[in-house]
Amino acid sequence: MSYDPLDHDFERGMQNRRRILGDDWVNRSVANATSFNAEFQNLISRFAWNEIWGRPGLDAKTRRVIVLATTIALGRWEEFELHVRAALLGDAETRLTPDEMKEVLMQSAIYAGVPAANTAFAHAQQILREVGQQIGYVLTPLAPAETVHPGIGKEAAGRSKPTLHYSLRAPRNGKAPRHTVVLSHALGCDLTMWDELAQLLAADCRVVTYDHRGHGSSDAPAGLYSMAELADDAARLLRELDSGPVVWIGLSMGGMVGQELALRHPSLVAGLALANTTSGYPAAARDAWQQRIATVRTNGIEAIADAVMGRYFHERFRAEYSATVRRFRRRLITTDAGGYIGCCHAVGMVDTSARLSQIAATTLVIAGELDQGTPLAMAQKLAEAIPQARLTVLKNASHLSAIEQPQAFARAVQEFLLTL
Template sequence: MSYDPIDHDFERGQANRRQILGDAWVDRSLSNATDFNAEFQNLITRFAWNDIWGRPGLDHKSRRIIVLATTAALSRWEEFELHTRAALLGDAGNRLTPDELKEVLMQVAIYAGVPAANTAFSHAQKILREIGPQIGYAPTPTAPAAVSHPGIGRQARSAGKPSLHYTVREPRNGKTPRHTVVLSHALGCDLSMWDSLANQLAADCRVIAYDQRGHGSSDAPAGLYSMAELADDAASLLRQLDSGPVVWIGLSMGGMAGQELALRHPALVNALVLANTTSSYPEAARAVWRQRMDTVQAQGMEAIADAVMARYFHDAYRASHAASVARFRQRLVSSDVDGYIGCCHAVGAMETTERLSNITVPTLVIAGELDQGTPLAMTQTLAERIPQARLAVLKDASHLSAIEQPQAFAELASGFLLSL
C-alpha cells in the first residue's frame, strides 16, 4: 500500500487562495504562521479555500460577492478590506469593477442595514483612492442630488407644449455612447414597457425613452392628433436634448411615429427598428379605429380593456403571465381618455405607404408570428418598400412582441445595432 505525502485538500485550497487573494498576501500569511496558529491556517486553507471555494457550483466572482456582503453585514472590516482589495485587483475573469462593488454595497444597505453599508462604503472608498491608478479608476466628486437610479435613468420633462416626460440612461461603461437609441412605446402603454431593453442597451448606448403625448406623465392636449404631430413632438424633444442622429426603436404606434420622423426630420434618424407596426390600414380597419374612439368616448377605457389585451397578448401568454397582463391592463384603463382618443385618431389615419421609398436609413422590421393587430402582411409591406429594410419574424409573439419575447427581441435589436 503506497502513501502519498501530499495533502491534496491543502494544496488545492492553497491554489484557490492564491488565485483569489494573490501570492503576496498568501506568502505573507504563511510566513507569519507559528506553532500557535499554523493549525488554524491549515484548517481554513482546507475547509474554506478547498471545500467551499473549490466547489464548481458558483464561479469565483459570485463567491467574492458573497464574502463581501457577509463580511460587511457582520462588520468584519479586516476581512472586508482584504477581499475588497483582492476583488478589485483580481484576475480578469473574476474581478469586480468599482460599479459592481457599489452594487454589492447598495444591496447590503437593504439586507444588512444602512450603518453596515455606510462603513463598508467608507472602507471601499479608501481602497479605491489607494489602488485607483492601478485599475484605471478615479473617484469623481458628484452631488447626491444629481444622481439617478441606473435602472430608470434621469427623468425630466421637455419644454414647450405638449410637454413630454422622458428618461435618459447614459452608458454604464462610462465611455462615449456607441449609439443614441430612442425607445417609443405602443398605444395605451408608457415608457416603462421598455425598461428591460433600455437597461440592456444602456450598457454602451445612451438610451432615451419617453411618454408620447396623451400617455403616462406627458401632456394630453385636447383634440385629435395626427402622426405628423407625434413625430414633430419627438423631433422637438431630440433637438432639446441635442441628441444628434438616433437609432429609433418603436413598437406599434411608436413604429409609426418613427416612420414619420424619418420622413419629416431625416437628419435626426440614423436607423430604424419598426416593430409590430404598419404604414397604413385598409378602410375596414379604419372603421374599427373610429368605433373604438366612439366606445371610449361613451363608456370609458374599461369598455375596451379586455379586447385590447386579447390583441396585445396571445392566449398562452395571458394564461401564463397573468400578472404582466394585469399590469398592462391597469396602464391602459388609467390612461387619459382624451389623450387615448387623440392617439387612436393618429394611428387609425396612419398613411406612409407611398412615401416609404423615401426612408433611406438601415431599417429592421420586426413582426410577431401571432400578431392580429398588425399582421405579417403589413410588416412585409414595410420591409419591401423601405430600400434598406430587412424583416425578422418572432415566433410565439403577438402584438407586444417586446414583452412576450423580451430576450429574442433584445437579441434582434442588439444585433442590428452592432451591424450599424
C-alpha cells in the same frame, strides 16, 4: 504500498487561496504563522479554500460577492478589507469593478442594514483611494442630489409644449455611446414598457425613452392628434437633447411615429426598427378605430380594455403571465382618456404607404407570428417598400412582441445595431 507526503486538500486550498487573495497576502500570512495559529491556517486552507472555494457550483466572482456581503453583515471589517482589495486587484476573471463593488454595498444596505453599509462604503472608499491608480479608477466629487438610478436613468420633462416626459440612460461603460437609441412605446402604454430592453442597450448606448403626448406623465392636449404631430413632438425632444442622429426603435404606434419621423426629419434618424406596425389600415380597420374612439368617449377606456389585451397578447401568454397582462391593462385604463382618443385618431389615420420609398435609413421590420393587430402582411409591405429594409418574424409573438418574447426581440435589435 507508497505514501504521498503531500496533503492534496491543503495544496489545492493554497492554490485557490493564492488565486483569490494574491501571492503577496498569502506569503505574508504564511510567514506570520506560529506554533499557535499554524493549525488554524491549515484548517482554513483545507476547508474554506478547498472544500468551499474549490467547488464548481458557483464561479469565483460570485463567491467573492457572497464573502463581501457576509462580512458586511457580520461587521468583520478586517476580513472585509482583505476581500475588497482582492476583488479590486484580482485577475480579470474574478475581479469586481468599482461599480460592481458599489452594487454589493448598496444591496447590503437593504439586507444587512444601513449602518453596516455606511461603514462598508467608508472602508471600500479608502481602499479605492489607495489602489485607484492601479485599476484606472478616479474618485471624483458628486453631489447626492445629482445622482440617478442607473436602471431608470435621468427622468425629466421637455422644455417645449406639449411637454414630454422622458428618461435618459447614459452608457454604463462610461465611454462615448456606440449609438443613441430611442425606444418609442405602443398606444395605451408608457415608457416603462421598455425598461428591460433599455437596461440591456444602456450597457454601451445612450438610451432615450419617453411618453407620447396623451400618455404617462406627458401633456395631453385637447383634440385629435395626427401622426405628423407625434413625429414633430419626437423631433422637438431630440433637438432639445442635442441627440444627433438616433436609432429609432418603435413598436406599434411607436413604429408609425418612427416612419413619419424618418420622412419629416430624416437627419435625425440613423437607423429604424419598426415592430408590429403598419403604414396604413384598410377602410374597414379605419372604421373600427373610429368605433373605438366613440366607445371610449361614451363609456371610458375600461369598456375596451379586455378586447385590447386580447389583441396585445395571445391566449397562452394571457394564461401563463396574467400578472403582466394585468399590469398593462392597469396602465391602459389609467391613461388620460382624451389623450388616448387623440392618439387613436393618429393611429387609425396613419398613411405613409405611398412615401415609404423615401425612407433612407437602414431599417429592421419586426413582425409577430401571431399578431392580429398588425398582421405579417403589413410587415411584409413595409419591408418590401422601404429601400434598405429587412424582415424578422418572431415566433409565438402577438402584438406586444417585445413583452411576449423579450429575449428574441432584444437579440433582433442587437444584431441590427451591429449593422449600423
